[in-house]
Amino acid sequence: MSIDILQDRILEKTNPTVAGLDPRPEYVPEFIMSRHIAEWGKTLSAAAEAFLEFNRGLIDALCDIVPAVKLQSAYYELLGWEGVRTLRLTGDYAREKGMYVIGDVKRNDIGSTATAYAEAYLGDVELGGEKLCPFDFDSVTVNPYLGEDGIKPFIDICRRFDKSIFTLVKTSNPSSGQLQDLKIEGESVYVRVGRLIEALADDSLGRHGYTCTGAVVGATYPRQLTELRQKLPHTFFLVPGYGAQGGGAEDVVGAFDKGCGAVINSSRAIICAWQKTGKDGRDYAEAARAEALRMRDALRGVCGL
Amino acid sequence: MSIDILQDRILEKTNPTVAGLDPRPEYVPEFIMSRHIAEWGKTLSAAAEAFLEFNRGLIDALCDIVPAVKLQSAYYELLGWEGVRTLRLTGDYAREKGMYVIGDVKRNDIGSTATAYAEAYLGDVELGGEKLCPFDFDSVTVNPYLGEDGIKPFIDICRRFDKSIFTLVKTSNPSSGQLQDLKIEGESVYVRVGRLIEALADDSLGRHGYTCTGAVVGATYPRQLTELRQKLPHTFFLVPGYGAQGGGAEDVVGAFDKGCGAVINSSRAIICAWQKTGKDGRDYAEAARAEALRMRDALRGVCGL
Numbered sequence: 001m002s003i004d005i006l007q008d009r010i011l012e013k014t015n016p017t018v019a020g021l022d023p024r025p026e027y028v029p030e031f032i033m034s035r036h037i038a039e040w041g042k043t044l045s046a047a048a049e050a051f052l053e054f055n056r057g058l059i060d061a062l063c064d065i066v067p068a069v070k071l072q073s074a075y076y077e078l079l080g081w082e083g084v085r086t087l088r089l090t091g092d093y094a095r096e097k098g099m100y101v102i103g104d105v106k107r108n109d110i111g112s113t114a115t116a117y118a119e120a121y122l123g124d125v126e127l128g129g130e131k132l133c134p135f136d137f138d139s140v141t142v143n144p145y146l147g148e149d150g151i152k153p154f155i156d157i158c159r160r161f162d163k164s165i166f167t168l169v170k171t172s173n174p175s176s177g178q179l180q181d182l183k184i185e186g187e188s189v190y191v192r193v194g195r196l197i198e199a200l201a202d203d204s205l206g207r208h209g210y211t212c213t214g215a216v217v218g219a220t221y222p223r224q225l226t227e228l229r230q231k232l233p234h235t236f237f238l239v240p241g242y243g244a245q246g247g248g249a250e251d252v253v254g255a256f257d258k259g260c261g262a263v264i265n266s267s268r269a270i271i272c273a274w275q276k277t278g279k280d281g282r283d284y285a286e287a288a289r290a291e292a293l294r295m296r297d298a299l300r301g302v303c304g305l
Numbered sequence: 306m307s308i309d310i311l312q313d314r315i316l317e318k319t320n321p322t323v324a325g326l327d328p329r330p331e332y333v334p335e336f337i338m339s340r341h342i343a344e345w346g347k348t349l350s351a352a353a354e355a356f357l358e359f360n361r362g363l364i365d366a367l368c369d370i371v372p373a374v375k376l377q378s379a380y381y382e383l384l385g386w387e388g389v390r391t392l393r394l395t396g397d398y399a400r401e402k403g404m405y406v407i408g409d410v411k412r413n414d415i416g417s418t419a420t421a422y423a424e425a426y427l428g429d430v431e432l433g434g435e436k437l438c439p440f441d442f443d444s445v446t447v448n449p450y451l452g453e454d455g456i457k458p459f460i461d462i463c464r465r466f467d468k469s470i471f472t473l474v475k476t477s478n479p480s481s482g483q484l485q486d487l488k489i490e491g492e493s494v495y496v497r498v499g500r501l502i503e504a505l506a507d508d509s510l511g512r513h514g515y516t517c518t519g520a521v522v523g524a525t526y527p528r529q530l531t532e533l534r535q536k537l538p539h540t541f542f543l544v545p546g547y548g549a550q551g552g553g554a555e556d557v558v559g560a561f562d563k564g565c566g567a568v569i570n571s572s573r574a575i576i577c578a579w580q581k582t583g584k585d586g587r588d589y590a591e592a593a594r595a596e597a598l599r600m601r602d603a604l605r606g607v608c609g610l
Contacts, residue, residue, distance in 0.1 A: 022418075025432055033433075042435035074414055074421040078430050080439035081393055085386035108411050108448055109379055110478035113327075116379040125383050127330055128338075130347035134385035143413055145450040145473055147480030168450055173415035175452030178501070182489045189484065189494075196483070 001206035002138055002164045003214065003236050006100045007260060009067035014305050015296040016256070018102060018238070019062050019288075020267025021090060022072040023051045027272050029281025048082035051075075054284070055090045058271060059097050061285035066292050068100035070238075070265050071137075091137050101137045102238065106168065108143035108150045118157035122165075139164040141216055141238070144193050148200060151213070155201050158212040164236075165213050169194045169228065172218025172241030194228055198235045208260055210236040217255065219247025219264065226254030229261070237262040242295075243269035249298040259305035266295055306511035307443055307469045308519065308541050311405045312565060314372035319610050320601040321561070323407060323543070324367055324593075325572025326395060327377040328356045332577050334586025353387035356380075359589070360395045363576060364402050366590035371597050373405035375543075375570050376442075396442050406442045407543065411473065413448035413455045423462035427470075444469040446521055446543070449498050453505060456518070460506050463517040469541075470518055474499045474533065477523025477546030499533055503540045513565055515541040522560065524552025524569065531559030534566070542567040547600075548574035554603040564610035571600055 010016045025033065025047055033050045040046035059069065069090075076087035091101045107117040121140045124131040142154050142165050154165045170180055170190040180190040194215055201211035211234050217225050219241035229237070237255050241247040243266045255262035273291035274284035299305075315321045330338065330352055338355045345351035364374065374395075381392035396406045412422040426445045429436040447459050447470050459470045475485055475495040485495040499520055506516035516539050522530050524546035534542070542560050546552040548571045560567035578596035579589035604610075 024421075025430070037433060042433045042437075044430075044432075044437050044439060047430075047432050072414075072418060074412070074418045074425065077389075078421045078425040078439060080425070080437075081386050081390035083439070084382075084389045088386055106413050106448070107379070108413075109377075110476065113377060113379045116329075116383045120379065120383040120385070125330070125349075125352075127349075127352050128342060128347045132347075132349050132385075134349060134383060134388070143411070143448050143450050145448050145484055146476050146478055147483035147485070149478040149480040171415065171451050173451055173454040175454040178452035179450055179484075179494065179498070180452070182487070182494065182497075184487045184489065189487065192487075193484070 001212065002162050003210045003212055004206040004208055006068060006263065007208045007210070009100060010263060013065060013067050014300060015065060015067060016263050016299055016303055016305065017066050017292065017295055018068040018070045018263045018265045019058070019066045019270050019292060020070045020072060020265050021055050021058060021271060022075050022267045023054055023271065024075055028054045029274060029284050031280065031282055044079045044082040048079045048086045051079070051083065052086045052089055056093050057285045058288050059094050059099065061289040062292055063097035063099055065289070065296065066099070068102060068263060069094045070102040070104050072267070073103060073105040088135055091135060102166070103135065103137040103140040106141045106143045108146055110146055110149045111153070114150050114153035115157070118154045122163040123157045123161045139166060141165070142167045144168060144197070148196060151197060151200060155213055163212070166216050166238040167193070167197045167213060169215040170217045170221055170224045172220040172245055176218065190224065191231060194232050194235065198232045202234055205234055210234055210261065214238055216240065219251050220245055222251040222254055225252065229254055229257060233257070238265065239263065240265045242266050249302045253302045256303045259303050264299060306517065307467050308515045308517055309511040309513055311373060311568065312513045312515070314405060315568060318370060318372050319605060320370060320372060321568050321604055321608055321610065322371050322597065322600055323373040323375045323568045323570045324363070324371050324575050324597060325375045325377060325570050326360050326363060326576065327380050327572045328359055328576065329380055333359045334579060334589050336585065336587055349384045349387040353384045353391045356384070356388065357391045357394055361398050362590045363593050364399050364404065366594040367597055368402035368404055370594070370601065371404070373407060373568060374399045375407040375409050377572070378408060378410040393440055396440060405444070407471070408440065408442040408445040411446045411448045413451055415451055415454045416458070419455050419458035420462070423459040427468040428462045428466045444471060446470070447472045449473060449502070453501060456502060456505060460518055468517070471521050471543040472498070472502045472518060474520040475522045475526055475529045477525040477550055481523065495529065496536060499537050499540065503537045507539055510539055515539055515566065519543055521545065524556050525550055527556040527559055530557065534559055534562060538562070543570065544568065545570045547571050554607045558607045561608045564608055569604060
């Protein structure tokens with residue numbers, strides 16, 4: 001099962017890290033950007049090609065030590081369809097290099113529209129009898145505000161194509177509590193959502209005991225992370241908020257169950273590591289690798305792996 | 306202000322309809338699809354080009370009687386980046402023809418990532434001093450599960466670029482109540498969300514008395530629609546769920562305030578009208594126009610315009 005593959009790779013590499021490839025024009029070293037601007041002018045295509053080269057360099061530097069990548073769709077959509085092409089090609093490249101590919105798209109809709117999103121990112125579309133894969137990611141993030149109508153179509157596609165999803169449960173941002181922490185009969189909305197998503201797929205557990213429907217739980221709320229780990233024993237966690245957003249290794253301890261059941265995201269700290277070496281960016285891949293190794297070692301110390 | 310432009314066009318055409326351009330391969334008449342498959346093979350590009358031709362024909366047939374289009378992003382993403390290119394070009398074409406363009410993307414994220422989504426769809430991105438517009442829609446839909454951190458960046462971009470957003474408040478699907486109807490101190494989550502979004506921008510009302518931050522409220526819940534209209538006098542409503550999802554003209558009466566303050570979406574009933582004429586689809590544009598006129602007349606009868 002797909003979520004087992006993620007857990008297996010984490011165990012193989014003794015590293016529960018997912019590298020967030022969230023490029024912005026200012027994160028890409030000048031030597032890469034200028035070459036593409038020289039070829040394409042100051043266009044969305046130039047930036048999209050520069051992102052692709054930057055990402056491929058990062059993937060080459062990380063793929064033997066980091067088990068997964070998370071692609072934040074916003075930064076690709078910011079370059080229009082040209083950027084979405086880079087999103088697709090980055091996913092392809094990471095998968096070729098043996099990495100688990102999570103599309104951080106936070107999609108949400110109902111019925112046949114939710115199915116269309118699920119097919120787009122995890123499945124296929126049929127055209128005149130031909131099956132075509134638009135993105136072919138291993139996993140995507142999903143927003144639960146629409147209730148289970150917005151989640152079940154994703155789970156159906158997960159079952160058909162052996163993929164996984166991560167549903168937003170308790171997000172890492174300061175205002176996440178405005179809705180998520182509201183209490184109904186003594187239980188908070190985030191716990192309700194967590195229980196709902198675990199129940200939707202707990203009829204099919206993988207070898208490691210997790211369902212295909214994981215949860216996003218922020219590193220910035222360590223108490224809730226620990227609470228949810230206890231209440232949702234079969235739910236795999238994707239944990240953002242480590243590093244730039246303020247969460248440290250000790251904050252994510254509660255996400256793990258004997259070293260299993262969670263993957264911790266870091267984006268800027270890894271992909272912008274070159275901006276702290278005092279050099280011109282030609283060292284961006286080595287700098288990213290050095291930072292990823294630092295993070296791996298910090299997590300190994302606390303997560304029980 | 307942007308939301309005034311939408312209201313003005315509704316009043317000019319005495320028609321509070323937004324046409325949902327949500328194409329699927331099976332909605333496109335054979336004579337269009339086969340031509341593009343002949344040129345491009347059974348590929349995502351062929352389908353994306355067919356969608357674009359289909360949409361342009363619909364826009365030509367509707368633009369003098371329907372004030373706005375809503376583009377459901379899922380159906381474009383289902384064709385990968387090739388489909389996202391069609392999403393952009395469809396928006397451009399509709400705007401050229403004088404229609405208000407709503408991207409139904411239901412995006413949601415935090416801080417700088419939410420800003421990236423807002424810039425992508427409503428604003429611009431800077432590359433070496435050059436400002437580039439990735440999509441340039443008039444408005445997008447936004448999901449509120451992350452709290453105001455996920456909405457404020459969109460409002461900032463609305464103010465800078467004179468655009469609008471529609472935040473999901475009470476959605477049209479059967480399970481929308483699982484979260485949205487939960488009661489906290491006697492008030493439901495959807496009312497809380499509605500009050501929050503109205504308050505975030507009520508310092509700047511347009512000529513017609515509405516803020517830049519509208520709400521999505523489903524036609525399938527007429528009682529809640531009426532309740533929200535009373536509680537949110539300065540919030541413009543985007544109302545899905547009419548037609549194929551079961552809502553009728555009498556169900557949306559409560560959305561209006563003396564004929565103002567709401568726009569009603571219909572997708573399949575308009576774009577698939579040709580499938581009910583018993584012909585081969587060459588009449589798809591006229592069939593769509595006839596259906597749009599029927600809907601306009603039905604709404605005129607009840608909405609007070």
